Amino acid sequence: MDPSSMESNPNSISAISSPTAIPIVSTLASPFDAFSPSAGDSARKPISLWPGMYHSPVTNALWETRSRIFERLLDPPKDAPPQSELLVKTPSQSRTSILYGFSSDYILREQYRDPWNEVRIGKLLEDLDALAGTISVKHCSDDDCTTRPLLLVTASVDKIVLKKPISVDVDLKIVGSVIWVGNSSIEIQLEVIQLSKDNSDDTDPVALSANFIFVARDSKTGKAAPVNRLSPETEREKSLFEEAETKNKLKKRKRVANRGEIENGQEKRLEALLSEGRIFCDMPALADRDSILLRDTRLENSLICQPQQRNIHGRIFGGFLMHRAFELAFSTAYVFAGLVPFFLEVDHVDFLRPVDVGDFLRLNSCVLYTEHGHPDQPLINVEVVAHVTRPELRSSEVSNTFYFTFSVRPEAKAMKDGFRIRKVVPATEEEAHHILERMDAENMPAF
Numbered sequence: 001m002d003p004s005s006m007e008s009n010p011n012s013i014s015a016i017s018s019p020t021a022i023p024i025v026s027t028l029a030s031p032f033d034a035f036s037p038s039a040g041d042s043a044r045k046p047i048s049l050w051p052g053m054y055h056s057p058v059t060n061a062l063w064e065t066r067s068r069i070f071e072r073l074l075d076p077p078k079d080a081p082p083q084s085e086l087l088v089k090t091p092s093q094s095r096t097s098i099l100y101g102f103s104s105d106y107i108l109r110e111q112y113r114d115p116w117n118e119v120r121i122g123k124l125l126e127d128l129d130a131l132a133g134t135i136s137v138k139h140c141s142d143d144d145c146t147t148r149p150l151l152l153v154t155a156s157v158d159k160i161v162l163k164k165p166i167s168v169d170v171d172l173k174i175v176g177s178v179i180w181v182g183n184s185s186i187e188i189q190l191e192v193i194q195l196s197k198d199n200s201d202d203t204d205p206v207a208l209s210a211n212f213i214f215v216a217r218d219s220k221t222g223k224a225a226p227v228n229r230l231s232p233e234t235e236r237e238k239s240l241f242e243e244a245e246t247k248n249k250l251k252k253r254k255r256v257a258n259r260g261e262i263e264n265g266q267e268k269r270l271e272a273l274l275s276e277g278r279i280f281c282d283m284p285a286l287a288d289r290d291s292i293l294l295r296d297t298r299l300e301n302s303l304i305c306q307p308q309q310r311n312i313h314g315r316i317f318g319g320f321l322m323h324r325a326f327e328l329a330f331s332t333a334y335v336f337a338g339l340v341p342f343f344l345e346v347d348h349v350d351f352l353r354p355v356d357v358g359d360f361l362r363l364n365s366c367v368l369y370t371e372h373g374h375p376d377q378p379l380i381n382v383e384v385v386a387h388v389t390r391p392e393l394r395s396s397e398v399s400n401t402f403y404f405t406f407s408v409r410p411e412a413k414a415m416k417d418g419f420r421i422r423k424v425v426p427a428t429e430e431e432a433h434h435i436l437e438r439m440d441a442e443n444m445p446a447f
Contacts, residue, residue: 057108057111058098058100058127058130058131062098062127062130062131062133062134080147080148081147081148082147082148082218082220082225083142083147083150084147086226086227086228086229087142087228087229088228088229088230088231089139089178089228089229089230089231090230090231090232090233090237091177091178091179091230091232091233091237092177092233093138093139094135094136094138094139094177094178094188095135095175095176095177096131096134096135096138096175096176096177097173097174097175097176098127098131098173098174099171099172099173100112100171100172100173101171102167102168102169102170102171102172103169103170103171104171109168109169111123112124112168113168114168116340116409117167117168117169118165118166118167118168119166119167119168119172121162121326121330121343122322122323122324122326122327122330123323124166124192124208125160125319125322125323125326125346126317126319126320126322126323127174127319128160128174128190128192128210128212128319129154129157129212129317129318129319129322130317130319131174131176131190132154132176132188132190132212132214133152133154133214133311135176135177135178135188136152136178136186136188136214137152139178139181139186139227139228139230140152140186140216140227140228142228148218148219148220149219150216150217150218150219150225150227151216151217151218151219151222151225151313152186152214152215152216152217153214153215153217153313153315153318153351153354154212154213154214154318154351155185155213155214155215155350155351156212156213156348156349156350156351157210157211157212157213157322157346157348157349158210158211158212158213158348159345159346159347159348160208160209160210160345160346161208161209161344161345162207162208162343162344162345163204163206163207163208163209164207165207165342166192166194166207166208167194167197169197170194170195170196170197171194171195172192172193172194172207173192173193173194174190174191174192174193175190175191175193176188176189176190176191177189178230179211179230179232179237179240179241179244180230180240180241180244180245180248181227181228181229181230182248183224183226183227184215184216184217184224184225184226184227185213185214185215185216185227186213186214186215186216186227187211187212187213187244187248188211188212188213188214189209189210189211189240190209190210190211190212191206191208191209192206192207192208192209192210193205193206193207194207211244269436270429270432270433270436273425273426273432273435273436274426274429274432276288276291276423276425277293277425277426277427277428277431277432280293280425280427281293281427288423290420290422290423291422291423291424291425292336292422292423292424292425293424293425293426293427294366294367294368294424294425294426294427294431294435295366295427295431297332297335297336297366297367297424298332298364298365298366299328299331299332299335299364299365299366300362300363300364300365301324301328301362301363301365302360302361302362302363303324303360303361303363304358304359304360304361305355305356305357305358305359305360305361306357307357309357310357314356314357315354315355315356315357316354316355316356316357316359316361318351321355321386321399321400322346322349322402324363325363325384325386325400325402325404326343326346326402326404328363328365328384329365329382329384329402329404329406330343330404330406331365332365332366332367332382332384333367333380333382333404333406336367336380336422337380337406337408337421339408339409339419340408340409341380341406341407341408341409342406342407342408342409343404343405343406344379344405344406344407345404345405346402346403346404346405347402347403347404347405347441347442348403349400349401349402349403350400350401351399351400352397352398352399352400352401353388353397353398353399354399355386355388355399359388359389359390360388360389360390360391361386361387361388361389361399362386362387362389362396363384363385363386363387364384364385364387365382365383365384365385366382366383367380367381367382367424368381368382368383368403368424368434368435368438369381369423369424369435369438369439370421370422370423370424372421372423376410377407378407378408378420378421379405379406379407380405380406380407380408380421381403381404381405381438381442382403382404382405382406383401383402383403383438384401384402384403384404385398385400385401385402386398386399386400386401386402387399403438408421
């Protein structure tokens with residue numbers, strides 16, 4: 001605790017009158033501390049007790065920024081009508097940025113530092129989801145406290161690509177805005193921007209980009225709800241809108257068009273994968289030492305979902321799930337390669353079912369396959385499947401499936417003579433089919 005805050009706080013440890021009781025007080029300020037509530041407001045839950053405070057400092061700041069918009073979500077009017085008329089908003093009205101003052105804020109820098117003096121990607125994924133949520137609420141708000149608010153949830157995340165390492169010694173900025181809306185869905189584009197340490201601007205400062213899809217639900221009925229329209233203004237905004245419109249129209253056609261291509265030659269590829277797996281199972285002494293069975297790359301992590309991990313709607317924060325999945329995937333790649341992995345991208349993620357407080361969550365990971373097309377940058381493709389398990393019902397459902405791609409750090413690779421990433425082979429036909437599906441999904445042409 002900051003000594004200065006202890007001096008000014010009568011409830012701090014230094015002001016304890018009883019030697020047997022040590023009170024614990026929050027070190028986070030509530031945005032409602034500035035006013036004295038009336039008797040009718042005394043039960044109002046302060047924003048500082050919202051779930052964001054339990055995640056990252058940036059997530060907490062975003063929750064407090066949303067305090068005015070979300071104030072009515074704490075206790076929405078009973079039987080309030082839905083929004084009657086849709087508004088037309090511009091991307092600039094939802095545009096939001098956050099700044100990480102790493103160069104001047106030592107505490108913030110330490111909270112985000114990984115062992116290799118770069119930003120912890122897992123925490124960044126958590127912040128990206130929180131920022132996308134803030135932007136979606138800005139766009140969907142009708143500024144009318146008499147209507148019931150929409151329930152906005154993360155539906156999916158498009159491929160997130162790391163374009164260059166993100167240093168923890170240089171200030172970082174994330175900028176995002178709504179780029180497209182459908183009937184009840186919203187697409188938000190986020191860019192992580194960081195200049196080089198020498199402040200040169202001759203290269204693209206965008207270090208990472210991501211697109212989040214949120215869907216709106218009526219908070220009372222749970223059914224899809226219409227969202228405010230979007231009117232792009234600048235040429236870039238119009239271009240992004242058209243690209244997103246085209247992409248969403250072609251999603252179904254893309255799945256159908258590629259289905260036939262995937263089936264062509266499938267049997268030969270399947271047999272080639274299984275033949276090496278059979279040697280491992282039937283004649284392990286003769287198996288290729290540069291290969292490994294898929295099942296031998298598995299790791300698992302289990303947890304009970306706690307109230308501190310929830311979002312404002314009482315369900316588990318999507319950013320928290322991505323954070324935990326990333327760290328398990330990183331560990332899986334680390335154990336597999338024997339060298340420090342380097343994150344490259346996370347493929348499209350669908351949030352198939354909500355995860356609730358109290359759910360038993362199991363995260364299972366494995367290395368699906370490796371790629372050796374570029375000897376200097378071998379690729380490790382890791383799958384993480386999140387299962388919501390209910391032991392009392394003897395049931396288990398998949399809530400999310402994540403696909404991460406890693407390589408190994410060049411400096412670590414150079415220190416290990418003769419280093420080679422092993423090939424992953426399936427032991428069963430089911431595993432072989434799954435590997436081929438993922439390979440084909442990775443190679444699908446983008447629209």
